[in-house]
Amino acid sequence: MTSNSSATRGTVFLVGAGPGAPDLLTVRAARLLGEADIVFYDALVPEEILSLIKTSKKTAVGKRSGRFSTAQNFINKQLLDAARKYATVVRLKGGDPMLFGRAHEEISYLVGKGISVKVVPGVTAALAASAELGVSMTKRGQARSVAFVTPRVGEGMAESSWIRAALAADTVAIYMGADEIGDIAAALIVAGKAMATPVAVVESASLPGAGVAYGTLARLPKVEKRDGPALILVGDVYGEAAAQAMEAERCRQASA
């Protein structure tokens, strides 16, 4: 380090917190939460995981407001300041940092300032949801491609790359879409996806209050609005489970 840089330079670890269950953290992530000098965490990371943080220097940097970019600049600046003061800075993100985690902005800003950044991957929501369902996203002879999309980032719904990818792939995981599931299903049907395509919604995957609901694009499962995040899964691999669940529902209604 040259003499004009008298500041201590720490490492910023972008750490995936996984889907929510504390024991679905990676061993490395759990260790870093204990070792960190300072932690900045997403609003959605559950309390049970935050309790693994040993340092008292922990700050929520939620981005739930509509003013994304302002908030991002502020987070970037906080991370930089921390890296100039502390050896081990942890930036804890729900799921995995590199998939819809907006890691790009933070990495590019910090690396541009000469800060060392390391990424610790995590279990992403779609895989925790698949574990909850017990249904594989891929299946020999039926599903050999999976699209991970979000309808929330950037431009409008129509003619978007997320729709093209969702139409082309055998199985689709839709992140951050549960609040607009009706619009999403309509957009997919208009774009040419069959109305009978099976749909599963998994809420709070891996957490005690987890919920699973099945339907089709035309007959959407009900989203219960639990506290945790919800994921929409679309594809023929959910057909068998969806048919069973809808049949059970019909029988309940018939016998009521």
Place this chain on the structure above:
Amino acid sequence: MTSNSSATRGTVFLVGAGPGAPDLLTVRAARLLGEADIVFYDALVPEEILSLIKTSKKTAVGKRSGRFSTAQNFINKQLLDAARKYATVVRLKGGDPMLFGRAHEEISYLVGKGISVKVVPGVTAALAASAELGVSMTKRGQARSVAFVTPRVGEGMAESSWIRAALAADTVAIYMGADEIGDIAAALIVAGKAMATPVAVVESASLPGAGVAYGTLARLPKVEKRDGPALILVGDVYGEAAAQAMEAERCRQASA
């Protein structure tokens, strides 16, 4: 349990081993390796992870041969027999079980036999590779859809769903394709993907011998054939890193 079922019934845990580094196991996976009465593991799981298994009853159930279905039937039968004898049966799979892990066959067989199956999700290879690169798969304004595909399962290369998904998505992760990277790139170019599309190859992500190489579809990065698995990543998000790496390579050659 009815009286005609006198056998003990255990639970089969399908456990994701993650990308290879032992501390990228989830906390739950690491605990289950210590607690299991018997473990069946994929050929690709590294020795360091296998050393966390406490029981002496551990069996490799590699499927590297061409005779997939025969091998799968035999694995199914072994898991069933184990579940009738032991309380905690672990089936350890590289990465995550629900993404190209062929979990479907095992779950469907075991559930059909009345065995309880639980899935423990893991860190999938594409996310470990992204961590290795330090490049996010998604990027605001540039990449909002990601396809995970494999060209190896089932039918031939042409007109396959993996190509459609790879063309439609902004970022593509290609599993189990490194041995045929030339054919894959040719198929993508013929299908309409730009020849200048950036490509990254990550070998043995998360392991000490990890390797990263950049190029484009027309000028493929060299695959070094390390021991561990390799992942091919395709998309504009790799453009900046690929340009830097190729420029550095040109300078090395010019000064040599």
